[in-house]
Amino acid sequence: MSSIMVSRIRQKQIAQLIASGKRLDGRGLTDYREIKIEPGIIERAEGSALVHIGKTEVLAGVKIETGEPFLDRPNEGVLTVNSEFVPLASPEFEAGPPGEESIELARVVDRGIRESKAIELGKLCIFPGKKVFVIFVDIYVLNHDGNLIDASAVAALAAILNTKMSNYEVKDEEVEIVPGFTQLPVVNYPIPVTFAEINGKLVVDPGLDEEEVMDARLTVAFEKGGKVCAMQKGGAGTFTKEQILEAVKIGRQKAEEIRKMVV
Amino acid sequence: MSQIARKLIDENGVRTDGRKVDELRPIKITVGVLSNADGSAYIEQGKNKILAAVYGPREVHPRHLALSDRALLRCRYHMASFSVEERKTPAPSRRELEISKVIREALEPTIFLEQYPRTSIDLFVEVLQADGGTRCAGVTVASLALADAGIPMRDLVVACAAGKAEGQIVLDLNDVEDKDGESDVPVAFMPNLDAITLLQMDGLLTVEEFEKVLNLAVEGCRRIHALQKETLKAKYVAVKEEVEE
Numbered sequence: 001m002s003s004i005m006v007s008r009i010r011q012k013q014i015a016q017l018i019a020s021g022k023r024l025d026g027r028g029l030t031d032y033r034e035i036k037i038e039p040g041i042i043e044r045a046e047g048s049a050l051v052h053i054g055k056t057e058v059l060a061g062v063k064i065e066t067g068e069p070f071l072d073r074p075n076e077g078v079l080t081v082n083s084e085f086v087p088l089a090s091p092e093f094e095a096g097p098p099g100e101e102s103i104e105l106a107r108v109v110d111r112g113i114r115e116s117k118a119i120e121l122g123k124l125c126i127f128p129g130k131k132v133f134v135i136f137v138d139i140y141v142l143n144h145d146g147n148l149i150d151a152s153a154v155a156a157l158a159a160i161l162n163t164k165m166s167n168y169e170v171k172d173e174e175v176e177i178v179p180g181f182t183q184l185p186v187v188n189y190p191i192p193v194t195f196a197e198i199n200g201k202l203v204v205d206p207g208l209d210e211e212e213v214m215d216a217r218l219t220v221a222f223e224k225g226g227k228v229c230a231m232q233k234g235g236a237g238t239f240t241k242e243q244i245l246e247a248v249k250i251g252r253q254k255a256e257e258i259r260k261m262v263v
Numbered sequence: 264m265s266q267i268a269r270k271l272i273d274e275n276g277v278r279t280d281g282r283k284v285d286e287l288r289p290i291k292i293t294v295g296v297l298s299n300a301d302g303s304a305y306i307e308q309g310k311n312k313i314l315a316a317v318y319g320p321r322e323v324h325p326r327h328l329a330l331s332d333r334a335l336l337r338c339r340y341h342m343a344s345f346s347v348e349e350r351k352t353p354a355p356s357r358r359e360l361e362i363s364k365v366i367r368e369a370l371e372p373t374i375f376l377e378q379y380p381r382t383s384i385d386l387f388v389e390v391l392q393a394d395g396g397t398r399c400a401g402v403t404v405a406s407l408a409l410a411d412a413g414i415p416m417r418d419l420v421v422a423c424a425a426g427k428a429e430g431q432i433v434l435d436l437n438d439v440e441d442k443d444g445e446s447d448v449p450v451a452f453m454p455n456l457d458a459i460t461l462l463q464m465d466g467l468l469t470v471e472e473f474e475k476v477l478n479l480a481v482e483g484c485r486r487i488h489a490l491q492k493e494t495l496k497a498k499y500v501a502v503k504e505e506v507e508e
Contacts, residue, residue, distance in 0.1 A: 071349075100360055100361075100363075100364045103357050103360050103361055104361050104364055104365075106357075107357060107358070107361050111465050114465075115465045115466055115467060116467070216368075218462065223467065226469075226470070227467045227468060227469050227470075228464060228467070228468050228469075228470065228473050229465075229466070229467055230464060230465055231448070231462055231463055231464030231465075232365075232462075232463050232464075233365075233368070233459070233460075233461055233462040233463065234364075234365075234368060235368060236368055236371035236372055237372060238372050238453065238456070238458035238459055238460050239458065239459045239462065240457065240458060240459065241457075241459065241477060241478075241481065244459065244462065244477065245474060245477070248470055248473060248474075249470070252470065
């Protein structure tokens, strides 16, 4: 995915530096950029968080409604993750229906939360088979400077950890909101770590200019016990088995460090 | 759900469809099945029935998508509405869009796209019946359709999933194992270049389990690769006999 955004000469420079174990912004190959998390900044949302990874900025908001459960899960609440690449975030984003990248991102974030069973969906059932709570996690990319998957997943997790549900009572098959709030039942904390492969080397937390020159991308998500809970390869390049196992090893440790900042 | 369903692997190590844990489903592949397409192939893997067709290299529509230094590779993975238990609406779902992307990226590394600037290569994968592992069977069959179209490739791409069900590491998950099992890891692989071109994972696996699953999936790929080669050879043997007659 070469682009007009990074000139040829800069692409070459990035690739050459990485071959010698260095990066343009001075980081080592396995260094993550600074992460800043600001939870609860949208009062109208039940939960929210703004996450900065370097200059990348992603805002996640949680809204809760009632709706019908899935046919095969009549006793469980529903989780829906959606992402918007709004045009203010990058000169390359355009308004319109979500593109492939945005759908993939939302599905990878969703996979991490779902597979690690982060939210106890069984506790979000009101009438089995009829009415359950639907948790909408909406991800807005505000500034694109690379590694949107990690930023979005951290923002989504921080937002659901920050989510307060209104208390309710059931009267004559109707749901009535009563004063007070309860925390959303969150029991696991999935954290993804994304790698770019550039010139045969693995680089943690790629910036936008690195994403422009990368051959392929690999995201590995870990749940709180250190098990792998989601994975996604992207891009037109390839990985060797050894590279994948190395990414799993490095990723596990990085995920641990990031988790401490979120929880 | 899984408690009501019968066990995925019984005490003799036999799976719901009678296979052992490291056994592939029966696979049947044919190439050159559609006369209009430049290349095509059909695969049956267990109850999966999937058709793939390639059109191109051809003129790009719409034109502004054309790339000046290489061919544009496009892929559409689509499931027929009757391919699954509950009717699927024919409009492409988010899942299908994601799978279209990962299949395209699984095949992109193998094609010499730079030999056909300003053209498009369009790849269509139609799932007529689904039984788990359709993206993998889709990659396997699409790569044969590309070869059938005579598009220059660095290697064949072959895909196979492995995962965990009933606490055991299993190869080539079927539909129930995919839904009720603990984990599913689809892998696409270029056997001669020893490179992985697609990797996804859901469910939970320890780092050690993941390594075993990855090795098993690659082993599965190698076995399917042998079938791919046979299929292609069989086509040209048939052509040769026809010419000699």
